[in-house]
Amino acid sequence: MQVSASTHSLLAHRYAFSDPQVVEVKGKGPMTTYFLEGALLDRDPAVHGQCDSSDVPT
Numbered sequence: 001m002q003v004s005a006s007t008h009s010l011l012a013h014r015y016a017f018s019d020p021q022v023v024e025v026k027g028k029g030p031m032t033t034y035f036l037e038g039a040l041l042d043r044d045p046a047v048h049g050q051c052d053s054s055d056v057p058t
Helices: 005-011
Strands: 002-004 015-017 021-025 029-039
Touching: 002 005, 005 015, 005 029
Parallel strands: none
Antiparallel strands: 002 029, 015 029, 021 029
8 A cells, every 4th residue: 555654643653654656636736645564563552452352351
């Protein structure tokens, strides 16, 4: 998924992105974009709501 610089700045703490690329966007001109590469793996899934009941200590 290709995202704008503003979206990148909002999500950079949670997701890995490619290096910035400048692309020509029809009707907008040159824009800096990034490709989403995936979620950062060092996050605690319990804190971010991405766990199932087997991940929760009993």
